[in-house]
Amino acid sequence: LEDVNKLETQRRILKYGIPDRGQEYYIYDNHVLAYDQAKKIPIWVAEHLNAQNVKGSANRKHSKFKPDPSVNGRFNAENDDYFKSGWSRGHMSPAGNHKFNQEAMNASFFLSNVVPQNFENNSGFWNRFEIYCRNLTKKFTDVRVITGPVFLPDLEEDGPAIVKYPVIGKGQVAVPTHLYKVVLAELDGKPIALGAFVVPNKPIGFDKKLTDFIVPLETLEEKTGVEFLPKLNLSNVKPLCQVDSCHLKTKDEFELHIITRQLNRAENLDQLYKAYSKLEKKNLKPDQYMIELFTKKEMELKEKQLLGEREKKEL
Amino acid sequence: LEDVNKLETQRRILKYGIPDRGQEYYIYDNHVLAYDQAKKIPIWVAEHLNAQNVKGSANRKHSKFKPDPSVNGRFNAENDDYFKSGWSRGHMSPAGNHKFNQEAMNASFFLSNVVPQNFENNSGFWNRFEIYCRNLTKKFTDVRVITGPVFLPDLEEDGPAIVKYPVIGKGQVAVPTHLYKVVLAELDGKPIALGAFVVPNKPIGFDKKLTDFIVPLETLEEKTGVEFLPKLNLSNVKPLCQVDSCHLKTKDEFELHIITRQLNRAENLDQLYKAYSKLEKKNLKPDQYMIELFTKKEMELKEKQLLGEREKKEL
Ligand SMILES: [Mg+2]
Ligand SMILES: [Mg+2]
Numbered sequence: 001l002e003d004v005n006k007l008e009t010q011r012r013i014l015k016y017g018i019p020d021r022g023q024e025y026y027i028y029d030n031h032v033l034a035y036d037q038a039k040k041i042p043i044w045v046a047e048h049l050n051a052q053n054v055k056g057s058a059n060r061k062h063s064k065f066k067p068d069p070s071v072n073g074r075f076n077a078e079n080d081d082y083f084k085s086g087w088s089r090g091h092m093s094p095a096g097n098h099k100f101n102q103e104a105m106n107a108s109f110f111l112s113n114v115v116p117q118n119f120e121n122n123s124g125f126w127n128r129f130e131i132y133c134r135n136l137t138k139k140f141t142d143v144r145v146i147t148g149p150v151f152l153p154d155l156e157e158d159g160p161a162i163v164k165y166p167v168i169g170k171g172q173v174a175v176p177t178h179l180y181k182v183v184l185a186e187l188d189g190k191p192i193a194l195g196a197f198v199v200p201n202k203p204i205g206f207d208k209k210l211t212d213f214i215v216p217l218e219t220l221e222e223k224t225g226v227e228f229l230p231k232l233n234l235s236n237v238k239p240l241c242q243v244d245s246c247h248l249k250t251k252d253e254f255e256l257h258i259i260t261r262q263l264n265r266a267e268n269l270d271q272l273y274k275a276y277s278k279l280e281k282k283n284l285k286p287d288q289y290m291i292e293l294f295t296k297k298e299m300e301l302k303e304k305q306l307l308g309e310r311e312k313k314e315l
Numbered sequence: 316l317e318d319v320n321k322l323e324t325q326r327r328i329l330k331y332g333i334p335d336r337g338q339e340y341y342i343y344d345n346h347v348l349a350y351d352q353a354k355k356i357p358i359w360v361a362e363h364l365n366a367q368n369v370k371g372s373a374n375r376k377h378s379k380f381k382p383d384p385s386v387n388g389r390f391n392a393e394n395d396d397y398f399k400s401g402w403s404r405g406h407m408s409p410a411g412n413h414k415f416n417q418e419a420m421n422a423s424f425f426l427s428n429v430v431p432q433n434f435e436n437n438s439g440f441w442n443r444f445e446i447y448c449r450n451l452t453k454k455f456t457d458v459r460v461i462t463g464p465v466f467l468p469d470l471e472e473d474g475p476a477i478v479k480y481p482v483i484g485k486g487q488v489a490v491p492t493h494l495y496k497v498v499l500a501e502l503d504g505k506p507i508a509l510g511a512f513v514v515p516n517k518p519i520g521f522d523k524k525l526t527d528f529i530v531p532l533e534t535l536e537e538k539t540g541v542e543f544l545p546k547l548n549l550s551n552v553k554p555l556c557q558v559d560s561c562h563l564k565t566k567d568e569f570e571l572h573i574i575t576r577q578l579n580r581a582e583n584l585d586q587l588y589k590a591y592s593k594l595e596k597k598n599l600k601p602d603q604y605m606i607e608l609f610t611k612k613e614m615e616l617k618e619k620q621l622l623g624e625r626e627k628k629e630l
Contacts, residue, residue: 009344009345012363013361013362016499016546017544018339019542019544020542028324032324034334034336037541038466038539047328072542074533086475151353153481161483162479164478166475167475167477168475172538223487225337225352226336226352226353227334228334230331230334
């Protein structure tokens, strides 16, 4: 049809407006996303990581999960939908990718950036995957990540392929069967390596490697209906896990990481000692960084305690 | 965020383009639709019916189901996906709504306008529903219909609500649990009555009424994520089934309708007599229109036969 005819047809048929599925995408301080108003979860969430923006003092304790004010209210997920559902609120763009800016981190807590995620997956394998992506900024100048949910059929049975997923809460928020990430690593503006991964939305143990979840980009695109990087020329881009190890933290490395975070977040000596004592319990050896962190925090918290006691006396 | 900042953020994060889900909507001669590249079926299909465009000589025997050339190939459904799947190719904008124009009817056979539909539903209840919509053009100057698939959870069990649907063929085309229609009737440019209906994608017998499937427009909008008529002021619009009967053809009326269609389509006397004999078999009385149609067609086909015999002799 010619454009003039098309416009006439559109005016005739869509007299009361184009059926509205919300904005094509939403832009925040440090992420961009497309939102599914029927499923009440994002379709894709895009980020750009570099060594600068994954560091900083923004803290998730200042952030709160809440409905996204940009989304038309009745299509929004609510905290109540997640409450006691058996599913965690899983960031697609993780809070830890917005450390440079509290505003940016706060926006990552909008429920437009969240899907119902298995608790163990969220705090375990997926967390390690996110840490891996952040650590790529040590090797690469720019890391681009697109993350989202995907709904795949169960092909195990002999019968027809069936897609099956729960919906939670009054709002019937869809629980994805799988989560995906597309990771592109660049050096000085040049795309170097790309990986696409699809991970089941369930507990994934330390026996699994990230490479177990590699999928061809084209397959992921067909399953999500999204062409993720339409302007990327893939001809000189290598598979990420060939250029890099795609090594996730081992159990010990991950526990050290968690304890380090707890040391960092400790607000009093009790919390500090409790976190540090886990090393012995778990038979883990602290590295030099950790010992120094502990010593520094211990001094800080002792001073804080002294100050507190002095203030009490003066009252 | 301010617009300038947003643009900068977008350029930074989406360096390789906006993740692409295809066009927001596609315009054809006589329908407009939005397409789901993941499910490979439409999201909504909008039409405008009036007394003129539901009549004419366009014939579905000249039309063929095929992938939509407007849709990016790898996101297209294929006839092979439907073949032997156990599901029919169900038009959302029905062929019968494009009788005034063969081109328009042909475009309704693009698989972008099709979902896997239960055979009996397609040829039975849903067909009667479509006839009902067309017949509204006898009472109303303009009828606007938006049709599409919807995926609803199973709420029967005591456990959590689960959405469950098959996907068919190599392309894994999604089979909707339900189909919807939004029907708006206008008189001389003024919206008068609106109905929203959700029908399970399974056989529906003559014991069910159309009014059994009425849903509030808002509920349908929440389940599909679509605001269907964003510019419509609903304040003076009445429920369709209060303004009109919402009566679908009864079993006898429907069989008479089918036989009438077969009489119309008969290409020789054998086919004509075979169709007409069904009346007796089913104990149905032809109305005046049908008797006249039969007499007229019989004369035409006898002449055609004579002409054919004469031509054979002359050869
Ligand atoms: Mg998380
Ligand atoms: Mg049909």
